Amino acid sequence: MRHLVITIGCEYGAKGNAIGRKIAEDLNIKFYNRDLVDEIIEEVGIPKEIMEKVEEGGTIAGKGAEGDVRGSFSKYADLTDRAIHVQKQIIRKLAEKESCVIIGRSADYILKDTKDIDLLRAFIYAPDEVRIHNIMESHNLSEKDAKILLLEKDKRYHKRHLALTGSNRGDRHNRDILMNSSYLGIEGTAEYLEELIRRKFGSEEE
């Protein structure tokens, strides 16, 4: 049976998580944010610290190549490969199981050739000043600290996406639509994306 999977990549602070949560609520389907995906990955035996190392992508190989003996480098690389493999498998399993919204974790890339689901791959971004404002509000940070966090997260997410997909983060070619969330706001953007789903797949409930 075909069902609907919406992947939402987003810039840190652009409110992609809130938009995805509202879409899942409105359509009454499952919602997997980053933490939930990570928890499932941990359940099948890849510890969070390994996934965090995987997040840093390029850096791992770099470290190994520089300092470690050949043996431990290979072991480390295997573990990385395994973690990436597990992440891909789990995203695919979640998508196959039932209608859902999946935030981040390169799900757009992982699912790009999937044929048996109705798929919408969205990316949410916003001007830096809006993201900084959002981060200040969400985490009760000063403007200066919000900017530091923004830069750090951009760098980290970008590296991770590049390591996993070989393409730049936010690359439009892995997405069906990219939206500036400050144009219509959180609720407006969610509803406009729901409208896209209706236009593409009809309004039939699962």
Place this chain on the structure above:
Amino acid sequence: MRHLVITIGCEYGAKGNAIGRKIAEDLNIKFYNRDLVDEIIEEVGIPKEIMEKVEEGGTIAGKGAEGDVRGSFSKYADLTDRAIHVQKQIIRKLAEKESCVIIGRSADYILKDTKDIDLLRAFIYAPDEVRIHNIMESHNLSEKDAKILLLEKDKRYHKRHLALTGSNRGDRHNRDILMNSSYLGIEGTAEYLEELIRRKFGSEEE
């Protein structure tokens, strides 16, 4: 009086022109494609050949710096600056005058700080295989020739955009929305963008 201006940047072969034309027809507003903008620029005294050189952006300075004497390089640079200035002025005038759709010509960047108009800045893209198919059909070309044209146009548009705006072409941060035109098709994409305009600015006719 506020009115509506829609700028549509697009990848060659992604059907942004056809989408823009349909939006202008449906909303009954002016439609300026690239050629029309160029004609107006030519009318005010910047010959087409100069605008074409301006299109090549970086290349001009490169040539001057390599081979020409300092005097002629300066003259050339002045002319380039003037042509860019005129293009910016004309895009601004068109946008100030009345509701319209403007295709390409970095109008999204030129109008980014305009306050007196209702502005939607869209970018249309599509997978390479779809673009190649579109180019083959529009220009009656073989697949091989369509690919050559695609690569050449991508390179040229990218250079031009970089020269004029300092940012990469397709950079999401100068746009409110980026859409893969093959997701809903030409008519579907146009209608979905009209829906965005209604949601943002209401359905009031001018």
